[in-house]
Amino acid sequence: MARPGLVVAVSLWCLTLASSPCATASSPDWCRLALPLRAEVSRYRPIVNRVLQYVLHGPYKGRTWAELARFTDTFGSRLAGTANLEDAIDYVTGKLRAENLDRVHGERVEFTGWQRSNESAWLVRPxxxxxxxxxxxxxxxxxxxxxxxxxxxxxxxxxxxxxxxxxxxxxxxxxxxxxxxxxxxxxxxxxxxxxxxxxxxxxxxxxxxxxxxxxxxxxxxxxxxxxxxxxxxxxxxxxxxxxxxxxxxxxxLEILLKMDSKFFPNAKSRNTVAEIKGTTHPEKIVLVSGHLDSWDVGQGAMDDGGGAFISWNSLVVLKNLGLRPRRTIRCLLWTAEEEGLIGAQAYLKGHKSELDKFNLVIESDEGTFQPYGIEFHGSKNAACIMNEIAGLFESINATKMVLSKENVGSDIEVFENINIPGASLLNRNEKYFWYHHTEADTMAVEDPDSLDLNTAMFALISYIVADLFVDLPKS
Amino acid sequence: MARPGLVVAVSLWCLTLASSPCATASSPDWCRLALPLRAEVSRYRPIVNRVLQYVLHGPYKGRTWAELARFTDTFGSRLAGTANLEDAIDYVTGKLRAENLDRVHGERVEFTGWQRSNESAWLVRPxxxxxxxxxxxxxxxxxxxxxxxxxxxxxxxxxxxxxxxxxxxxxxxxxxxxxxxxxxxxxxxxxxxxxxxxxxxxxxxxxxxxxxxxxxxxxxxxxxxxxxxxxxxxxxxxxxxxxxxxxxxxxxLEILLKMDSKFFPNAKSRNTVAEIKGTTHPEKIVLVSGHLDSWDVGQGAMDDGGGAFISWNSLVVLKNLGLRPRRTIRCLLWTAEEEGLIGAQAYLKGHKSELDKFNLVIESDEGTFQPYGIEFHGSKNAACIMNEIAGLFESINATKMVLSKENVGSDIEVFENINIPGASLLNRNEKYFWYHHTEADTMAVEDPDSLDLNTAMFALISYIVADLFVDLPKS
CATH class of the missing domain: 3.50.30.30 (Glucose Oxidase; domain 1)
Incomplete structure (x- = not known):
């Protein structure tokens, strides 16, 4: 799916209101970030360099693409309610366990599934x-x-x-x-x-x-x-x-339309969870996510295999580099997004008691094309911190920061709606809707280098926010 | 179809070898066109302006597109050997007669037809x-x-x-x-x-x-x-x-392939002919052409409805403006091009006795996108004349002239192979092969203004060559 207000399509106001446009991460006039906090963010520069080196030029180079290709080639489309999606979830769960991520598990979701059968439309007259x-x-x-x-x-x-x-x-x-x-x-x-x-x-x-x-x-x-x-x-x-x-x-004109499909009232699936447990505030959460389910056409490589795979690969990158932040980074691979954010809604309902501990919810569901910055939805004070973080991505030309008035995700909108800050990557997704929900949603859309950039940015944004001395301010 | 050596794909040498590149129609060094001939070509400028005005801004504006839309919407794909193509040929023949073009008729072609039936391919393992x-x-x-x-x-x-x-x-x-x-x-x-x-x-x-x-x-x-x-x-x-x-x-990997099709040994179709009969040398011919048949997928709007329709509409334009040249302009709407230039080959065989009277064969079978000049295959002396003609298209930015070492058409290659000069339009067909021989070959590819430009250029090139005092030199 894609949220209706996707950045390619709606007007957004840019954080940088001064002369410098939002293409740079220089602080806007109204950002009065305390100097120690600015200094703290800038101290992550060596970690930024290390992660970028590891993912873009080191041992992890090309791995997100290779993992995603193997996954989509093996399972193809993954409609919620099908055994194929459940097999795909088992496969990913196995991957997460093999990577020794923390607390790998599934969380049950129930819903009414829908599955197409034979269908056709013919113009029969004239x-x-x-x-x-x-x-x-x-x-x-x-x-x-x-x-x-x-x-x-x-x-x-x-x-x-x-x-x-x-x-x-x-x-x-x-x-x-x-x-x-x-x-x-x-x-x-x-x-x-x-x-x-x-x-x-x-x-x-x-x-x-x-x-x-x-x-x-x-x-x-x-x-x-x-x-x-x-x-x-x-x-x-x-x-x-x-x-x-x-x-x-x-x-x-006369048309003959035949459509057949089935509803499954008690379909079951799972949200898939993995964590890097925080060192000093394990109860505080930065959530990074994409959805594993897809429509039943195409291979679900773009929507949202890419988003799901940069999410869990970003945790593996941090794990491999021994980067464990103060707060917990929780990876969520949603299910049944396409049927209406069903997995995310179930998760929200089941985790009410800890939602006040959520610092930031991140999602990728609008393509994993070449990223050029961060799109953020939350308070101006939080945006100022995100702006500082975006400034760290100078070497990969991804320093843009856009503060959106609207939700910046589809699944995560359920969190954004209750005032939890949300973020996604700005990426060159001008052609996203050429492929969206079609047979053309395949690995041909995905580029290895762009996926590396997305994985690295997801790893770094979630790590830095999860590791900062201060929580991301909600107001 | 499209000839393998389509200009988007192969290296061509440019007529203009001097400092000025081939983007302009200034005469190349080796063109020593007699001054009276240069003057003669330039005297067609008022006619060029008149035709451009009539087609681009006057009563004919948008008509080629409207005619092509009505035609493809009515008949859809037109595979050679089908009754549908024959109905489509009848329809166009009726149009040509209604426009009072000269000598409107069909010329019979026989061939072995082929028609797909049910077919499918499935990966069945893994x-x-x-x-x-x-x-x-x-x-x-x-x-x-x-x-x-x-x-x-x-x-x-x-x-x-x-x-x-x-x-x-x-x-x-x-x-x-x-x-x-x-x-x-x-x-x-x-x-x-x-x-x-x-x-x-x-x-x-x-x-x-x-x-x-x-x-x-x-x-x-x-x-x-x-x-x-x-x-x-x-x-x-x-x-x-x-x-x-x-x-x-x-x-x-294991694949299950099912294919069924039929061969028709005695399929029949027609090349469709219309003329503007020449005033002083009616036996001399400038041929302007496209093919009416198409593959069985898509609507055959681009390949080659556009080419066929700019061909016959260019004659209608000349007729409506009372422009009757010295030589005859003959419009040929080929059949069974897709099966291997069958209509053109039959025509060549049936018209051997008059081939020495052919001054120029023109074709459009590589898209009717925005034209920017003329592609020509023939002698340098003839190319010099074509270069002068291209120079007349300054007001529509279509003055480029490329002298090709190879054939510049598919159907007309049968004529080019026996040393008859050939021409086609250079046009912005970079995306031609996105649509080529697919379900996406529809009216959505065709642009009204571009079709007008193509029609006008076809009318003018064929008129001027057919009207010049000299024949286009073959050496």
Whole structure:
């Protein structure tokens, strides 16, 4: 998944309000960080150099990519609720144990799973054309004969409202332009409900992407309360445009849609946990995370194999280098993120008593492309410290610090929502949504050097925050 | 299709050998064009302005795109040998007649057609994974149970030779890197034969493309004489890399390949012809062309709907503006290009007696992206004239002239091979092979303004060459 407000897509205010733009880590005017604290952060410079040397040029070079490749090549996609995901979790758990990380274990999560079966969409009038498609997570099925119906093409919710009188008994095709993921994904998540309100029998949504090679994108959707649930799938940008052109010419279109899937009311999975236990404040937590589950298309290499693997590899790097901080670094490999942050929500519920000990929650779920800094969500005082830390990444050109008004993760938003500071890496993820939730989410997206940079930065940010004399201030 | 030596891929020598590079149309040192001829070419400037005004800003603006969209939306892919292509040819023929072009007719072509039926490839060991694939044109079938066999992955013909002792009874997977279309397409065209020589039972070729979203590419292949024909298909870049990684790890791979297709020994189609008959030398010909057939995936909008449509629209533009040149401009919309220039070869055979009257053959089969000049294959003396003509396209930044040592077209190569000058447009087709022979060859690739520029340039180049006082010199 990806949070709607992903940094490629939304406006963020930059920490550096003075003349110098946020490309450098020079302190902004309003940062009045006590000199001893600035000095303390700068004292981590030798550790920064040591970790970067070890991961970028030393024995760990290329290892995150190699581990991720072996993992995704072995298991492929890892839909929550499948035995394949559980096997994949066992495999990673074994890795974490073999690395002698602390307190390696799984924490049970229960949920209603969903799994696609046979599905297809065909334009049958005025000509026969297969429409590449992916049923959306949580969609209801058609009958086995499918739904054959006329078509109304709309380009927005407003356009749907204008054409509402024509919609009854029809399949609504959304050909909304792509603006940004955050602004456009509402058509995927709410398009079926909006169409059903006017009596549509199914909805086909143009995939949420700025670029397509006739590529359908999967994703989750939810029915609004009180509307009749109708089958809903994503089709390709190209086919949505084709249908729109034909519709505008006044051609009567008919589509045959067949969708079959199963719901599993008592699906079980696990969040996977490993730690480097803190020396003096083991009860205080810096959490570093990604999700192990994926959609059922592609190989889940980018979303979110990369994020999960830089998370646990960052702990292995620290362990190998004997770097044990004052506080505990806890690695969380979430499950069932794609179905709606189910693993993270279960974790929050199960760990209420210790949440006040959480100093920082870190996540990578927006690509592990070349990083160029830190995105942070929290207080300005905490941001000033993060800014100092970002300044340590000069040698890898990753000193940018952006203080976001919004959540900076998907799973970790459950923590951010209760005022726990959140962080992720800024990375060159301009093409993230080309691959997102498609068959093209494979190892071809992942670059060994970029993964090394991500692993090293995750190791260093979590280590420094976990080791500082002061907690990250919440206000 | 695309000729292997497409300009994006091969080194060409530039006409302008002097200090000024070939970006301008200034005459090269060795061009000693007689002043009256230079003056004559420059006298076409008002006509150039008139045609550009009419197509880019006047009543014809956007029409090529609109015509092409309506055509591809109506017919979709147009595989040679299908009724759909014949319907599409009827449709275009009707258009040409409605425009009152001269001598509109079809010329019969016979050939052995090939049509894919059900096909699939699955990795079945060590895990089950669908491999997106497209059987290659002319491939033999598997039995209905398919071929289940172990796998040898190679990265080149040399690598295949090194591993030849392991190949017997196996499926050979080619994971050759993409260098250029011209250099890499030999794996598609000859990979099956090379593998069969060592006893392989089937071959799977990494698709010939620099970029993929798990996109399989179709194409033609040919068996060498004397080898046992084995089934052959293209798989995706991503899957070829996946199989290669697993193979290198020593994992035993097994693939189940099922392919079914039909050969039609007596398929019939037509080359489509229209003319603007010359005023004083109607027997002399400037030919302007593209092919109407396509592969059976995608919509054939780029390959080669665009090329065919700028060809016939360029005649309509001239007709509408009352521009009738001294020589005849003949529009040829080839058939069965994808199966190996079958329409063009039949045409050559049927028109032997008039070939000495052909002044120039023009083709567009490498995309109708933004044009920036002319690519020419012929004598230096002719090139000097083409250079003068290119100079007329200053206002649209399309003055570049490249004299190619190789053929500059696919269909027209049959004419170029017998010393008839050939020309095509240079255009910004860097991404051509992203879409080539895939489901992504749709109207989304085509841009209205670029199509206008292509149509206008085709109209003007063919008009000026057809109208000059001198024939284009062959030596």
């Amino acid at each position: 000509r026969v054309k297969n429409l590449a498609m992916l049923g959306l997570g949580g969609s209801v099925n058609t009958s086995s004969e499918g739904i054959k119906a006329g078509v109304v093409v709309v380009t927005s919710f407003d356009d749907l409202a204008n054409k509402s009188s024509q919609v009854k008994g029809k399949i609504v095709v959304y050909n909304q332009p792509y603006v940004s993921y955050g602004e456009t994904v509402v058509y995927r998540s709410r398009g079926a409900s909006a169409a059903s309100k006017y009596g549509a029998v199914a909805a086909l949504i143009r995939s949420i992407t700025p670029f397509s090679l006739n590529t359908p994108h999967a994703g989750q959707q939810r029915y609004s309360d009180g509307v009749r649930p109708i089958p809903v799938a994503c089709i390709t940008v190209e086919d949505a445009e084709l249908l729109d052109r034909m519709y505008r010419r006044g051609i009567e | 895990r089950v994974k669908n491999l997106a694939m497209l059987g290659l044109g002319g491939s033999v079938n598997t039995s209905s149970e398919g071929i289940k066999a172990g796998v040898v992955v190679v990265t080149s013909f040399d690598d295949l030779a090194n591993k030849s002792s392991q190949v017997k009874g196996k499926i050979v997977v080619y994971n050759q890197p993409y260098v250029s279309y011209g250099e890499t397409v030999v794996y598609r065209s000859r990979g099956a034969s090379a593998a069969s020589k060592y006893g392989a039972v089937a071959a799977l070729i990494r698709s010939i493309t620099p970029f993929s979203l798990n996109t399989p590419h179709a194409g033609q292949q040919r068996y060498s004489d004397g080898v046992r024909p084995i089934p052959v298909a293209c798989i995706t870049v991503e899957d070829a890399e996946l199989l290669d990684r697993m193979y290198r790890r020593g994992i035993e």
